[in-house]
Amino acid sequence: MLAVECSNVTVRFLSERQAVTALSDVSIGVEEGSFLTLLGPSGCGKSTLLRVIADIVQPSGGSVRVLGGTADAARRERQIGFVFQDAALLPWRSVRDNVRLPLEVGGKRTLKPGSRTAEELLALVGLAGWEKALPHELSGGMRQRVSIARALLGGPRILLMDEPFGALDEITRDRLNEELLRIWRETGTTILFVTHSIHEAAFLGQNVLMLAARPGRVREIVPIDLPEPRSLAQRETPGFTRQAAHLRAVLETC
Amino acid sequence: MDAHAPHIEALDDDAAWRVAQRRLAWQRRLLPLVGAGSLLFVWWALIEFLHVKPFIAPSPVVVLTTLIAKFPMLMDNLRPTAIEALCGFVLGNVAAIATATVFVHRKIVEQAFFPVAVLINSIPIVAKAPILVLLLGNGLSPKIAIAGIICFFPTLVNMVRGLESVSPQAMELMHVLSASKSEVFFKLRLQTSLPFLFSSLKIAASTATVGAIVGEWIGSQEGIGALIIQATYNFDAALLYATVLCGSFFSVSFFLVIRLIERAVVRWDAAAA
Ligand SMILES: Nc1ncnc2c1ncn2[C@@H]1O[C@H](COP(=O)(O)OP(=O)(O)O)[C@@H](O)[C@H]1O
Ligand SMILES: [Mg+2]
Numbered sequence: 001m002l003a004v005e006c007s008n009v010t011v012r013f014l015s016e017r018q019a020v021t022a023l024s025d026v027s028i029g030v031e032e033g034s035f036l037t038l039l040g041p042s043g044c045g046k047s048t049l050l051r052v053i054a055d056i057v058q059p060s061g062g063s064v065r066v067l068g069g070t071a072d073a074a075r076r077e078r079q080i081g082f083v084f085q086d087a088a089l090l091p092w093r094s095v096r097d098n099v100r101l102p103l104e105v106g107g108k109r110t111l112k113p114g115s116r117t118a119e120e121l122l123a124l125v126g127l128a129g130w131e132k133a134l135p136h137e138l139s140g141g142m143r144q145r146v147s148i149a150r151a152l153l154g155g156p157r158i159l160l161m162d163e164p165f166g167a168l169d170e171i172t173r174d175r176l177n178e179e180l181l182r183i184w185r186e187t188g189t190t191i192l193f194v195t196h197s198i199h200e201a202a203f204l205g206q207n208v209l210m211l212a213a214r215p216g217r218v219r220e221i222v223p224i225d226l227p228e229p230r231s232l233a234q235r236e237t238p239g240f241t242r243q244a245a246h247l248r249a250v251l252e253t254c
Numbered sequence: 255m256d257a258h259a260p261h262i263e264a265l266d267d268d269a270a271w272r273v274a275q276r277r278l279a280w281q282r283r284l285l286p287l288v289g290a291g292s293l294l295f296v297w298w299a300l301i302e303f304l305h306v307k308p309f310i311a312p313s314p315v316v317v318l319t320t321l322i323a324k325f326p327m328l329m330d331n332l333r334p335t336a337i338e339a340l341c342g343f344v345l346g347n348v349a350a351i352a353t354a355t356v357f358v359h360r361k362i363v364e365q366a367f368f369p370v371a372v373l374i375n376s377i378p379i380v381a382k383a384p385i386l387v388l389l390l391g392n393g394l395s396p397k398i399a400i401a402g403i404i405c406f407f408p409t410l411v412n413m414v415r416g417l418e419s420v421s422p423q424a425m426e427l428m429h430v431l432s433a434s435k436s437e438v439f440f441k442l443r444l445q446t447s448l449p450f451l452f453s454s455l456k457i458a459a460s461t462a463t464v465g466a467i468v469g470e471w472i473g474s475q476e477g478i479g480a481l482i483i484q485a486t487y488n489f490d491a492a493l494l495y496a497t498v499l500c501g502s503f504f505s506v507s508f509f510l511v512i513r514l515i516e517r518a519v520v521r522w523d524a525a526a527a
Binding site: 081106 | 432445
C-alpha cells in the first residue's frame with residue numbers, strides 16, 4: 001500500500017499583494033516503510049508539500065491520500081508525526097512532559113497497547129536520564145532528539161521532518177543522520193525528510209524527490225543506490241560521490 | 255620543576271578567582287547602601303548648615319523621629335490604602351485577563367476595542383485618576399475601582415500580546431495533534447503569556463498603589479492620600495515625608511512579592527530567572 005499518494009496537488013497562497021503558486025500539479029506516491037528525502041532550492045514548496053500531507057494546509061486543487069484515507073483522518077488517528085526545524089518544544093515542560101504532550105491533547109489519552117512509552121522513546125533517541133531537564137538546559141541537537149521522540153509517541157506510521165537538522169553543526173548533524181537511519185530501521189516508519197543539503201539527501205533517502213521552484217513542481221525522482229545498512233563511511237565511496245554529483249547537476253537546473 | 259606544578263598553580267588561580275568574585279558580590283550589595291547613606295548625610299548637612307526651615311524640607315533625623323512617634327497613626331492610614339490597592343489590583347487584573355481571553359478568541363471584538371484600549375492605556379495615570387475620582391465619588395469602593403481601572407489597561411494590552419506571541423510552529427504542532435481551542439489555550443497560550451503578564455503585574459503593583467492614593471486626594475478622611483493632603487496643607491513637612499515613605503514601602507514590598515511569585519512560576523524564561 002502507498003503511505004502517501006498525491007495526485008495533481010496544487011497549492012496557491014493569496015497574500016495581500018500577489019498570488020503565489022507554491023505547488024503546481026505535484027503527483028507522487030510514497031511506499032509504506034520507505035525513506036524519501038525532498039531536495040530543492042528554497043521557496044520551491046518543500047515545506048508546503050509536508051504541510052499538505054499533515055493536513056495543515058488545504059490544497060487548492062488535486063487530492064491527497066494518506067494510508068488509503070484522507071489526510072484529515074490520518075491526522076485525527078495520529079498516524080502522522082511532524083518534526084519542525086526549530087524543535088518547537090514547550091519551554092516550561094520537562095523533556096518527559098514534552099514527549100507526553102500528544103497524550104494530553106486531541107482526545108488521545110492512552111497509548112495503544114505495545115507502543116513505546118515516553119521513557120522508551122527517549123532511550124531510543126539517546127536521551128535516557130534527561131527526562132527531568134527543561135529544554136533551555138539542552139543543546140540544539142538534544143532538543144531535536146526530544147522533538148523526534150515526541151513525534152514518535154503513539155507509533156505514527158508516517159514521520160514528516162522539515163529540515164530538522166538544518167540549524168545544527170555538521171558533527172551533530174552527521175551523528176543524528178546515522179541515528180535517524182537506525183530509528184527508521186527499528187520502527188519501520190515511513191519517513192519524508194526535507195533538506196537542502198545534497199549529502200544529507202543522498203545519505204538518508206532511498207529516493208530523492210527533487211522539486212523545482214516558481215512554481216513548485218516535481219523535477220525528478222532520483223533513486224539512491226547504496227548498500228544497506230548505510231554508514232557514514234560510505235560517504236567517502238566513489239558510488240556515493242557519483243550520486244551526490246548527479247543530484248548537484250539536477251539541482252542546478254531546478 | 256615537577257610535572258604537577260602548573261596544575262597546582264591553576265588550582266591556586268581558581269581559588270583566587272573565587273575570592274575575587276566573592277568580593278565583587280559583596281561590593282555589589284554594599285555599594286548601594288553606601289550611596290544611599292552618603293546622600294542622606296548630604297541631605298542632613300544641607301538642612302543643618304543652610305538653616306532650611308523645617309516646613310520647607312525636614313532633616314532626615316526629624317523624619318525618622320516623626321515616623322517612630324506617629325507610627326500607629328501612619329499604619330492606621332496605610333491599612334485602607336493597602337486594601338484599596340490590593341482589591342483594585344486583583345479585580346483590575348482578573349478583568350483584564352478575562353477580556354484578553356475574549357479578544358484572542360473573538361477577533362472581531364479585538365479589532366473593534368483593542369485600539370481603544372491601547373489609546374486609553376497611553377493616557378498618563380495622573381491625568382486619568384482625577385477623571386475617575388469625579389466619575390466615581392467618595393467611599394472605599396470608588397478607590398478600589400480607580401486602582402482596578404488603572405491596572406486594567408496595561409495588563410489587557412500586555413496579556414493580548416502575550417497570548418498572541420505563540421510561535422507559528424507551536425500552533426502547527428497543536429494542529430497536527432488535533433488539539434481543541436481550549437487545549438491550545440490552556441497548554442500553550444497561557445504559559446506563553448506568563449512572562450508578559452508578570453511584567454505588567456509588576457507595573458500594576460505600583461500603579462494600583464498610586465491609583466488608591468490619588469483616589470484619596472479628594473474628599474477622603476483617611477488613607478495615605480488623605481494624610482498627604484492634610485500634611486501639605488498644614489505645612490507639616492516631616493509628616494508628609496514620613497507618609498510618603500510608608501506609601502513607598504508598601505508599593506516596593508508589593509512589587510517584590512510579585513517578583514518572587516514570578517521567579518517561582520516562570521522558571522523557564524532566561525530573562526526572568
Ligand atoms: N502561509 C503562506 N502564505 C503565503 N505564502 C506562503 C505561505 N507559505 C509558503 N508560502 C510561499 O510558498 C512558496 C513555497 O514555500 P515553502 O513551502 O516554505 O518553500 P520551501 O520550504 O521549499 O523553502 C514560497 O514562495 C513562500 O513564500
Ligand atoms: Mg521550508
